[in-house]
Amino acid sequence: MATPNGPQGERENYLNKEYGPASWLLTTDHKRIALLYLLSITFFFFIGGFFALLIRLELLTPASDLVQADTYNKLFTMHGMVMVFFFLIPSIPAVLGNFLVPMMIGARDLAFPRINLLSWYLYIIGGVMMLHCMLTGGVDTGWTFYTPFSTAFTNTKIVEAGLAVFVAGFSSILTGLNFVVTIHRMRAPGMTWSRLPLFIWAHYATSIIQLLGTPVIAITIVLVAAERTLHLGIFDPKLGGDPLLFQHLFWFYSHPAVYIMILPSMGIVSEIIACFSRKRIFGYSFVALSSIAIAVFGFLVWAHHMFVAGISIYAALVFSMLSYSVAVPSAVKVFNWTATMYKGSIHYDAPMLYAFGFLGLFTIGGLTGLFLAALGIDVHVTDTYFVVAHFHYIMVGGAVMGYLGGMHFWWPKISGRLYPEGWAKLAALIVFIGFNLTFFPQFVLGYLGMPRRYADYSHMPEFQILNVFSTAGATVLGVGYLLPMIYFLWSMRYGKPAPDNPWNAAGLEWKTPSPPPTFNFDEEPVVTWEAYNYEELGDIPPNAEAAGVR
Amino acid sequence: MFNNFPLWPERASTIAGNVDALFIFLLIVAGMMTLLIFVCVIFFAARFRHRAGVPAEQIDGSTPLELTWSVIPMGVFMVIFVWGAVVYFKERTPPRDATEVYIVAKQWMWKLEHAEGQREINELHVPVGRDVKLIMTSQDVIHSFYIPAFRIKQDVLPGRYTVEWFRATKPGTYHLFCAEYCGTQHSGMVGSIVVMEPAQYEAWMSGGQTGPLSATGEKIFSELGCATCHRSDTQGRGPNLQGVFGKPVLLEDGRTVFADENYIRESILDPGAKIVNGYKPVMSTFQGLVSEEQLNALVAYVKSLSTAKPGEPSTNAGASAAPPQAKGSQVN
Numbered sequence: 001m002a003t004p005n006g007p008q009g010e011r012e013n014y015l016n017k018e019y020g021p022a023s024w025l026l027t028t029d030h031k032r033i034a035l036l037y038l039l040s041i042t043f044f045f046f047i048g049g050f051f052a053l054l055i056r057l058e059l060l061t062p063a064s065d066l067v068q069a070d071t072y073n074k075l076f077t078m079h080g081m082v083m084v085f086f087f088l089i090p091s092i093p094a095v096l097g098n099f100l101v102p103m104m105i106g107a108r109d110l111a112f113p114r115i116n117l118l119s120w121y122l123y124i125i126g127g128v129m130m131l132h133c134m135l136t137g138g139v140d141t142g143w144t145f146y147t148p149f150s151t152a153f154t155n156t157k158i159v160e161a162g163l164a165v166f167v168a169g170f171s172s173i174l175t176g177l178n179f180v181v182t183i184h185r186m187r188a189p190g191m192t193w194s195r196l197p198l199f200i201w202a203h204y205a206t207s208i209i210q211l212l213g214t215p216v217i218a219i220t221i222v223l224v225a226a227e228r229t230l231h232l233g234i235f236d237p238k239l240g241g242d243p244l245l246f247q248h249l250f251w252f253y254s255h256p257a258v259y260i261m262i263l264p265s266m267g268i269v270s271e272i273i274a275c276f277s278r279k280r281i282f283g284y285s286f287v288a289l290s291s292i293a294i295a296v297f298g299f300l301v302w303a304h305h306m307f308v309a310g311i312s313i314y315a316a317l318v319f320s321m322l323s324y325s326v327a328v329p330s331a332v333k334v335f336n337w338t339a340t341m342y343k344g345s346i347h348y349d350a351p352m353l354y355a356f357g358f359l360g361l362f363t364i365g366g367l368t369g370l371f372l373a374a375l376g377i378d379v380h381v382t383d384t385y386f387v388v389a390h391f392h393y394i395m396v397g398g399a400v401m402g403y404l405g406g407m408h409f410w411w412p413k414i415s416g417r418l419y420p421e422g423w424a425k426l427a428a429l430i431v432f433i434g435f436n437l438t439f440f441p442q443f444v445l446g447y448l449g450m451p452r453r454y455a456d457y458s459h460m461p462e463f464q465i466l467n468v469f470s471t472a473g474a475t476v477l478g479v480g481y482l483l484p485m486i487y488f489l490w491s492m493r494y495g496k497p498a499p500d501n502p503w504n505a506a507g508l509e510w511k512t513p514s515p516p517p518t519f520n521f522d523e524e525p526v527v528t529w530e531a532y533n534y535e536e537l538g539d540i541p542p543n544a545e546a547a548g549v550r
Numbered sequence: 551m552f553n554n555f556p557l558w559p560e561r562a563s564t565i566a567g568n569v570d571a572l573f574i575f576l577l578i579v580a581g582m583m584t585l586l587i588f589v590c591v592i593f594f595a596a597r598f599r600h601r602a603g604v605p606a607e608q609i610d611g612s613t614p615l616e617l618t619w620s621v622i623p624m625g626v627f628m629v630i631f632v633w634g635a636v637v638y639f640k641e642r643t644p645p646r647d648a649t650e651v652y653i654v655a656k657q658w659m660w661k662l663e664h665a666e667g668q669r670e671i672n673e674l675h676v677p678v679g680r681d682v683k684l685i686m687t688s689q690d691v692i693h694s695f696y697i698p699a700f701r702i703k704q705d706v707l708p709g710r711y712t713v714e715w716f717r718a719t720k721p722g723t724y725h726l727f728c729a730e731y732c733g734t735q736h737s738g739m740v741g742s743i744v745v746m747e748p749a750q751y752e753a754w755m756s757g758g759q760t761g762p763l764s765a766t767g768e769k770i771f772s773e774l775g776c777a778t779c780h781r782s783d784t785q786g787r788g789p790n791l792q793g794v795f796g797k798p799v800l801l802e803d804g805r806t807v808f809a810d811e812n813y814i815r816e817s818i819l820d821p822g823a824k825i826v827n828g829y830k831p832v833m834s835t836f837q838g839l840v841s842e843e844q845l846n847a848l849v850a851y852v853k854s855l856s857t858a859k860p861g862e863p864s865t866n867a868g869a870s871a872a873p874p875q876a877k878g879s880q881v882n
Contacts (some may be wrong), residue, residue, distance in 0.1 A: 148690075241690060279609070280608055280609075328620055345605060347599075348599070375637065
């Protein structure tokens, strides 16, 4: 099994099969498209991160001294739009999902390889439009586009930013469509639904949200653009419209969108915890179905973003209760992951450290969601830093921690190289500490009453010290995020060649060479075993250590 | 530099204690759950760390356990839900005899007008121990009227009224924030809530008064010629407005609506939207003819026709005498 590629006489794989720009830009290989996505989302991640850095620097002092209020408002708006639409939503599905979904189910590619390439081009077109929008003035509405500010008051580039999101949205829809069809139609013989890796279940649930939710935000954005240019009177009360209608439509997508970000990350964590505990996941069917439950319930809770927006008391009651029902499947997952470790044989490799980090941050993020779903408390803390902290714990703490865990876990498969384990562990630690230092103080700030989206807090200088903690933490966090990029790049040239299955992990993706050939499998695999058959696989073999894995 | 480093906000309203109690309960629940998970993860990770030759013990799962850790959290969540809902109901239901303050928000300031006629900008003076109801609207975009020390917040929308209320418990000066992003100077849309002892408040009140808001409303009412149709008998082309406010109104299409601030507002700006049973849609709109402040005054006037509270000036001689009528006594 462990057959490292020699430097000479390399066998043909998806990376060395063809060279040159055309072989990448016109490829229909899901693995190459995954790498195209990896490059593009990393680019946008660092743009969004740069905005975050400026935001944190501005908030170091109460007065708005580093940038003017207008600039600050654009910074948090562009930070949100870039991170949500151009990093978090595509991140795991379009990179790791693209790379792994076909391999995990034993397929040669996705069902629609050319649509897959089209989705990347749509993403790039949307991204270029967003970049152009930013470079020629940007937007200052917040990523939420609330009306009637966005339709009738701001002078910034709403229509252009909206169209960028609109185009990128179709990239997301097409990826979801591709996954649903692939998972239904292209599973290898013997790969029944109950044998699917939980990563696949999570992506299936995610794809359903992408397919059903994204068209709603697309049409909503078109309505905003139409209202702005043609003054239709849909959202503007001066023209007979209803601004709350916009919020309902916006959150009908944008709440489930949170699950687009977190579900794939949960899928990754299931794979990692099983592998590094050397155990079948505890309660497989409950973990699998909880993903579907989250996707379904996730569509029924949107108005919990609107408890003080002017909706009726009774509507608020219904949405508060439903919000708690979506918390149950999330809790079930956490309990099952914890139980999986019981009587396991636990290895502390870097991916597992990221999974631990995910567990810690997601638990805090999830539990603070209970505070926000409680009507009486939400009135006080909504639109404060409490909310900011909560959703960063989920969408950054949870989702990005899982993404990084997955990148480490599958990096040997993707690149055919091993990353430096010591640096990877260090980065996991730095990210965890930096993250908590950045965002935990924001819970306190929020309960104290500091509103979000404030360029200037010189009226309440008592909030400064917590903001200083937060900015200091952000600096640490920034280092934690830069490190993996540096050593991943380094490993592509200097890393030790990876064996086919360095972790002795279950899953069809590990039964192909590292890196895999273009069509993944030389012959179609036939699955005769259950998922996570770690009993048969046994331990991570010492020969992997000899190969320099650990 | 950091002479003041609070970790808990001031508690200065009756509702603040309710919110804090639930918050502390949640801190305990969340703290225990975090502890449970962290202790398990750390204990398992240490106790079951990899040892050469000791294989993992395969466990498939356990339905009873799954049910336990679904049902128990659900039960706890429902307790939180009900508790949160009870607090919310209290926050959202203003007492009937609360003192009223009308608020108009605009980019980027708060304009406030007490029912007694006092006007303020970005400041609200209130007495300790009295219920205060804020009737709010916006001239432009959505804002949000947030007083952290009172634990209350309500978005302020253009084109309609939203309300919130509080009863201050402690004299002092507290932050007022706009909590819904509203444009360039959003973070400058801040102010103070000044809570005073009742005697102090009365002294403040008596300075520079312009007469009650309802009197201003009555003046506008007659200037705009409203009284031509809305006469104080049943012979007008529009409904008699005596005693309308706070009562159900039967409409032409058979529906019944409750005559609250938003209904009065809508009847002025969009008279055709809800026609009172027995009347014709003959009134034209006043959209664009009255400012938000004038609207507030008109609403306050119409309300004053329905209140016979002692101390509230009765602006119409026949107001308290005229019995509310089942039919035809409504704004059209």
